[in-house]
Amino acid sequence: MVEPREIILNALKEERRKLLEHEALELIKAYGAPIADAGLAKTPEEAGDLAEKMGFPVVLKIVSPDISHKSDVGGVIVGVNSKEEAIEASKKIIENVSKNVPSARITGILVQKMAKKGLEIIIGGLRDNIFGPVVMFGLGGIFVEVLKDVSFRVAPISYEDAYEMMKEIKSAKLLEGYRGQPPVDKKAIADIIIAVAKLLEENPEVDSVDLNPVIAYPDGAVVVDARVILKQ
């Protein structure tokens, strides 16, 4: 298990403002947020082994300090179902990236267990120059992209605050389940919001955190994608 401070200090040493995919996931995991099982592979063969160990299906993502929109450069392949497929897909990703962004340094391939379907939410945090650490909650997809239906709190926050953040958004009813779905696990979501607040409080170098998406289930929630930006 990596120490959270080490991850951040290492990135700063290498003058990277954005943590690499696996670093961001490790960091958030160190603060107690459950993440979709993931590992970094250095070669396509390693990716195949990792995927097999993890169990299928998996998703493969390019890890590079020079790429922030992975899908746009052919750096993500989802629904990988066997070791052979994982090796092939890894090669394909490296090929795509080398072609589309020839200058990009490639750290490796992130192999991640595909999360089951659930309710997509976004949990974020940022450091405001007036209020300090602030956390955000919203529903993923169009709710955040189009409707900007999100709520904020200034850290430190209590569980009560976290529950209120969930109640405050306009689409709060979706958390209660619809079309016969049971309600999502709000305690699990609150745990992650509080983890983000704590991460920001304890690491003054962190400028912002995006957990997008986090998939929420009737029983638990899991962070699928994490982006952590450090201060300049």
Next chain:
Amino acid sequence: MIEKFFNPNSVAIVGASPKPGKVGNVILANFKKRFKGRIYPVNPKHEEIMGLKCYPSIKDLPETPDLVVIAIPAPKVPQVLRDAGEKGVKATIIITGGFRETGTEEGRRLEEEIVKISREYSIRILGPNCLGIYDNWSGVDTFFLPDEKMMRPPKGKISFISQSGAFASALLDWMAYRNIGISRAISYGNKIDVDDVDLLDFLANDDKTGLIIMYLEGLKPGRGRLFIEKAREVVQKKPIVIYKAGKTSRGSTAAASHTAALAGNYSIYKAAIKQAGLIEAMSFDEIMDLSKILLTQPLMKGRKVYVVTDAGGVGVMLTDALTTEGFLLPRSPADLKEELRKVLPPHCIVENPIDLTGDTDDDRYKVVLDILLPRDDVDAVVVGALPQVPGITSKLADYLAEARKYGKPIIAISIGSKEAEKFKDLLEDKGIPVFESPERAARALRALYLYSKIRGVARE
């Protein structure tokens, strides 16, 4: 520590002037009119102003004044501040503009210089670039607007902190015209030192302040969390109504992450306002609507509201407005209906909203209020009293005032012309807030409910 800004025994006015229209002239005249302590005009060009001995500099004063008001051009301020420091002055109000707000290098440099001097001598500064303080008790009045341009409000329980000087003077003038009382008003301008947190701290323990209104554009960097903590303490003693100006997003400046892009300036303030337990007014009208209900009405225990009206239509409008704001308008229980039927003519409607109909007199209101208000299942009563109805007289105002003895919120709405205005004044004099529309009444009552929750009186 900032007590001396409000209650000085002596004050020096640097830049005092005999020339009408000059800032230093208006301020000196203000102090002469209402301030009971010793006044020292400071201006090297004069030996006497308005019959007071004038001094060439602060150093020449016969004593160390508790407060120094500075109203001279910005470039001369650092030297005056230094003189004040040497003299042992601990509180200054710098009215002068021409500092950081100009956006110029010179302005920024001057501001940094006065910050440095104030630290060196530990002088507290209010301002610069502000109107300063209007204190209705001590007579400190640095608002450099003459009485005939800005009326001074009567003494009252409201204190007002404003980031905008112009808005502060407009609101004071507006309140004065409507006979709404004020305790202390503060415009802090660039707030290089004394800021919202200090002022809240002072007003929290000020027994002459029952409610605080804040007009806020922005806090100083790094002061946000302290502001929330301080405000949380204050609102357990008295309500704070805040109007946050500048609600538009800071837009493209922070697009490094999704969260930063979504976090407009206002969305974080909105969260902070909630966390701090402040009551947010969303418009100018609301500032006063919310203030008057919070200042006059007891806290409410729950959300059950009864409407008593002389006009069915107003009853329906109130039902919609109150329900929209989250209130419950319970159907009158059987025992209540029975009781009301006994005392009301048969054509009156005993279902909530209770309609006394157009032929009502004052007494119907009285009997209904005496039945409703003692009940455990009634948390507040909204009275719709259209004064166009012939049977309504000034006696109704007395009845409503009397009903305050039940310790529950009573508010009224009155729509119309002269009679309605007269009725409103009559009621408000007796501590019953009157609103001009059902929607405004409902919004105000919601603020009272919110504050009752903050104080732990109302449960969910």
